[in-house]
Structures are given as structure tokens and as C-alpha cells.
Amino acid sequence: MWNFLKQQLYVLWSNVVTLWLVFTHLFKKKDTVEYPDVQPYMFPRWRGRIILSRDPDGEERCVACNLCAVACPVDCIALQKTEDENGRWYPEFFRINFSRCIMCGFCEEACPTHAIQLTPDFEMAEYVRQDMVWEKKDLLISGTGKYHDYNFYKIAGKAIGGKGKGEARHELPPIDRRSLLP
């Protein structure tokens, strides 16, 4: 009898404690993210929508090396290399199928010229599936993205129109190995 009463009092008391603890939650900070009304803070290295950047001179960075397409685990990148009159390589078309893309960022890691980059934008929903396929004109931005002073052709040894062999940054003029002069 005494134990029964003790148990009943304990049950009642534990329920009162529960009520109090839940009541204190009324004043705690709410976890709800009011997303469409309040934009969440996106970290700069968030892996979202993929862009193609330009070098500081405003030229396309992409040299159509296909490394991103090779690295892509879901094969969502398709491109075709072509060359302009100066000998610069660039993609004739560059197509990313965002309905396949998993935002893994392997393309960004594979890219030797910092051309392909992932941005913090994630609002990419479309009503028509075909609209998820982005062409080069959609992907290419006018800025440099995350790397502001990287310019592949100014650093690489490849000769293009307006820049011969040995004129790149950190590069010495080529040596004529057949010459006997010191």
C-alpha cells in the first residue's frame, strides 16, 4: 500500500517535472529556418551551381582539356574543344546536365585552369526537365570567380598569338641547345 502510494506520487511528480521542462522550451531559440523569407547564410565554399569563370583579361579560362568531364562520376559534363585564330583552346560547346549533377565538386578539383567552379547558389529547381541542361552561355560568368588573378595563358609555356615562347610569367627565354656559346 505504502509503496503503491509512493509510486503514484512519483508518477505525478515526474509528469509535473516533464511539464516544466517542456514549458522552458517555449522561450528557447527556434530551430525553424524561414527559408524563402529569410535567406540562409551560405558558406563561400558551398558546392552549388557550377559556373565557368573568365580570366582577369575577360577571356574564357576553360581550355577544353576534358579533365572535368573525365572526373565527373555521373558523366554530366559534355564539351568539344576548338581553337581560335591565336591558338587559344576553348570549348566549342560546354554543356552540364544539372539533372544528373550531384554537386560533388570533382570537376573543380580536376580543372587545371580554375575555369570550372562551384558557387553557393542552390536555387536551381525547374518545371521542365530540359531546362536543367545548361549550355555555355548559361554557365559562363563575366567575372573571375574565386581566384581573381589567375590567368592560365600568362603562366603556361604554351605559345599563343601575342605571347611567344619564354614570355610567360616565371619563364626564362628558351635555350638553343645546339649553340656552342655559353
Place this chain on the structure above:
Amino acid sequence: MFELTVGSLLNIVAMLAAVAVIAALLIWIERRVLGFLSERLGPNRVGPFGILQSVADVVKLITKEDWVPPFSDKLVFVVAPLIVPIAMLLSFGVLPIAPGVGVMDLNIGLLWVFAMAGLGAYSAMLGGLASNNKFALLGGLRAAGQMISYEVFMGVSILGVVILGDSFNLREIVEAQRDGWFVFPQFVGFVVFVIAGLAETKRWPFDLAEGESEIISGFNTEYSGMKFGLFFVGEYIGMLLLSALIPVLFFGGWYAPFGLELPNPVVSGLFWMFIKTSFWVFFFILVRAALVRPRYDQLMNYGWLVMLPLSLLNLLITGAVVLAQGN
């Protein structure tokens, strides 16, 4: 036998409108407060602060298909959801809100409330039976057992108040509390009444008749559209009734605590009644957010082995004390 005074037409219409509007608002308030209690925001999209959520819900419920299962007992199936809101609304008839405000003044007001609450039990029972569905039947049986057994000591727990107030008339009970709330001499009766009232309105944690995780939706498994809406609104009217009944019986009704009367007695009564009712509405929402549902045998054991002896003891002691003081 009956001494019945009916209030003015204005009283009746205002009461009906107020109860309907507040019951609809309660659906939104409950969801909002539940959200805050679980560190969410709750529905805040429709109208300012989501206050029109109930309107959106009603539109949804009305435009839904009003389906009567072909295997059900059709007449009973249609009538069952009507019983609970009607019974609960009728209970409001005897509720005194402020001096001179109230629909009717009945000398057996408290019995009337209990009679109507007893009728409300038929809603779940008949709904569960008429659905001709295993889960609905289980829910209906649970509702019947739970409401009948908790009604017993709900009535007994109130008798202490009746002894102290020397009347079944709710208005006279409130007036008897002018000098002191009945919650102090009748604390045990008060606790028993709150617990029994929770079970009587089938609200959490005593929602065994619905028991979503066990029997889908209990007695209203087969109900959809506005017929479900009637069950739903009836539950909220019941909650509002209970929240208003507790202040009337134990917390001095419209009398202001600590002498904080407003100048006009009617305005003061309405204000304090509103504050007290709101407090209990909030308390019931808090209980819903915090407590877990007992097993059915635990519910029955608790009712018959703890609450009933406790309320009888309370009645016995109250009666003895009143007798001793009277002599």
C-alpha cells in the same frame, strides 16, 4: 424542479459566435503553441502570424470528398459526428461568463454539463461502431470505456465543490467563491477533475480512442472532409469548455484575484474569465506537448485504483469538515 432563466438573444448569439470563433482559432493557437514548445514556429503562412490557418483548413475540409463508406451503417455514420459539437455547445449554455452574462441560469447546471459530456461520448462510440472498421471499432470501444470510467470520479471530484458552494448552479458556485477560491480547500478534487477532464475530452495524453500510433485514427479512421472536421471542432469546443469550467469551479470564475477588479463589473468579469480560460487552454496544450500516452490497462488502473478512491476520500473529508463546522 427546473429553475431556468434564459438570457437575452444578444447573449445567446454572442456566446455562440464567440465559442465558434474561439474554437476555430484554438486549432491554430494549439498548433502554434505546440510549435513553440518544440522549438519550431508552427503554421505562420496564412494571414498575419498564420491566424487564418483555420480558414484554410475549413476550406480544405469542405472541398474534400464527403465520403460515406459503402460498408458502413450510413445513418449512424452521418449522425455520429454531429453529436459531439452539439453536446459541447449545449454545455456552454449553462456556463456563467460574467455577472449577468450567460445563456441560461439553470439550477442543475453542473449536472447539465455532465449529462452533455456523457452524450458526447456517444459520438465516438457510434462513430466507431458505424464505421464497420476494425480500428474504428477498437477506438470506439476505448472511447466508451475511458469516458464512462473517468466520468464516474469526475462527478465525484466535483461534489466537494458542490458541498462548499451549496448549489448545482454554476453561477451560485462562482458567487460562493467571492471570498476564496475553491482550489485551496478542494486541491485534491481539483487535480482529479483536471485529469478526468483531460480524459473526458479525449485529449492528450488520454487520446487512446484515437491513438494514432496504434489504431491509425481510432473512431474517426473512416471519416473525412467536414464530418471529420466536426469531430475535430467538437474536441476543441470540449477543450474550451473544460478550460472555462475549471476557473468557474475552482478559480473563482469572473472574480479578480488580488483585488485587481476593473471598474465595470461585466468588463472585469469578461476579462478575468478570458485570462483564466486562456491559462487553462495553454495548460492543456502544454500537457499535449509534454506527456506521453499511457497503455490502456494503465489508464484503467489509474482511473479505478487511484483517482476514484482519491476523489471518494476527498468527498468524505470535505463532507465531514462541512458537517463539523455546521454544528
